[in-house]
Amino acid sequence: MSNISLTIDRQRVEVERGTTLLQAAEKLGIHIPTLCYLKDINEVGACRVCVVEVKGARVLQAACVTPAAEGMEVSTNSPRVLKARRHTLELILSDHPMECLTCIRNQNCELQSVAEAVGLREVRYQGKTTSYGEDTSTPSIVRNPAKCVLCRRCISVCQKVQGVSAIQAQERGFDTVVAPAFHLPLGEVACVLCGQCSLVCPTGAIHEVNQVDEVWAALADPARHVVVQTAPATRVSVGEEFGLPPGSIVTGKMVAALRRLGFDRVFDTDFTADLTIMEEGHELIRRVKEGGPLPLFTSCSPGWIKFIEHFYPGLLPHLSTCKSPQQMFGALAKTYYAEKAGIDPASIYVVSIMPCTAKKFEAARPEMSSSGYRDVDAVLTTRELGRMLREAGIDFNVLPEEDYDAPLGISTGAAAIFGATGGVMEAALRTAYEVITGRPLADINITPVRGLDGIKEASVPLNGLTLKAAVSHGLGNARKLMDLAVEGKADYHFIEIMCCPGGCIGGGGQPIPTDIGIRRRRLEAIYGVDERMALRKSHENPAVTALYQEFLGEPLGHRSHELLHTHYIARESVPRKEGAGK
């Protein structure tokens, strides 16, 4: 690869051919402000915030898309550049609602940061504003076109990473709006509610449905017994809401924080993650013995579930009937736990802390109430938990480390890694190997299924049968496996699919920003959690064993079937005729 030499702000720099001016400047420690740019995903030069002056060029160039060339002389801070950036931002802000103080992204907004970075002190234009209204049609995601700067990051991530394309730029000129087909509300099209768009939105134009006040109300109600469960991935991310570096393991602090908020019991979704391995593992064994349908697909990730329901309904029989750990927890909290603790299930209110926006949709699915009560009453994303703790004035960083309550807070390392792509598979293989062969696994770290490759494979010899497994994350990768399955070429017994890139540690409800570097650090942390656990195999969880002895009987037994398993629905991609929606 040949190198190029150029000067930026009178400093000479050597870069590889193909490097953009933005990257070259970064190398010199010069930070050019950006707004629409999202590395590897949205590099379109649309917003013009990153313009620089290139000697000899007639007009200013967008640094994010202009390749460095030999001998180039670039200025990133000439008066012309600084004036153009401010002017561009003034135009972007001319139709932006100036309600920063009450915006959900207050103090974590890239538009705010860019305005600060370019030194904007006044907006001289007061233009027409959009008349597209807020879209509150889903339980997970809110779209507010009034705050949209048309950067198109959400479109790119939905299309390129997730392969869903629920939203696109519609109309033209000032009427341009990022919206689903036919201006339908999100709730009526094939949006999987993964929330990846909300992670990359630079403003408050796409955000999670905020349920913090519902939870405050439940906590304040003396007639309610409010229990909380925390998803595996939240313990390695919520610290970022309080300025801790990505990858900080804050399990004990999170438990302490939740107790201080007033939850009556602090439990762990990891408990039902272990339970999922028992149920799903037996489902796999049964399908292998009874001839399918194989491959079996995992069912923990609600964005993935909605994806297959919309796009591959013909493959639904392959999906495990296991509810996700979140829903299994809710069902058991209102039956097993209620019975054990002598509490009226009608008074129990279950809150989940999830890295996920789709979990809000999952909790609201009408079939998720087989105990006679809604399994999960409210779902807070990691971001909402951060907000709630700030509202409560809890100084997260000085909290002591506390332990979860028993019994629904007891778990193993196998459950913790559910938060990482490949984790469910690894946990399942740890248990399947030992249960089927009766021998301990020599090395329980099953590394072929770890890491950020889009599709990973592993095979494990099990008493004469070689179990073939595949793992994917990000729905664009899931699509590749599904297309193979449609053709009958998916030669696997078991496929783990996680909707979000990196798995739940990269979920759409996680702290902003979430990028590839941050995902890596959260992944390392979650395997760190696993390694620190005394028990690292789901079938060794004593609380799960007790649950079967005292309440469920056996995996796939009658009670399990009733409380822990579910069914799915084929969904259309878009209503075909006008007036056919709703």
Added chain:
Amino acid sequence: MTHPACCEAAPPGLSGDQQAALDDVIEKYRNRPGALISALHEAQEAVGYLPREVQVRVAEGLGVPPSEVFGVVTFYALFSTKPKGRFKISLCKGTACYVRGAPRVLERLERELGIEAGDTTGDGLFSLDVVRCLGACGLGPVITVNEDVHARLKPNRVRSLLEAYRRAGHEDRRGRG
């Protein structure tokens, strides 16, 4: 302007001929997402406009997400999501026609027809669109009705002009019985 392209009443279903022509277009471009604009163009020729059900069929046939099809349809002025009238009126609002009084002609057309630019009359007889430069700047203000060109149009001539087409339209209908 809210939801500009989706609010019309449900369109009548496609006729057998239209279905067949649409099927041909979709077969021709099946699984060729790159051919979206050509396919939409031909689908519009086959059906007359691009109602939602046609867009969804094109989306499925070519393997393009419906959101993207709708994005293209609403971006290009040549695509219409509303049925066009028996008489398609195009009013030029290019610079020359504009300064020669096109806005007043438009105002009169809208009043006489009882519709706004971009719409079609309830009886399906007229549709009205604003276009940029028809290439007859010396004759402004200009409108075209289907293939007919009407030059140096004054607002006070609009009513009689429409009347003539209305009569032709009615005779047409009687003639077809």
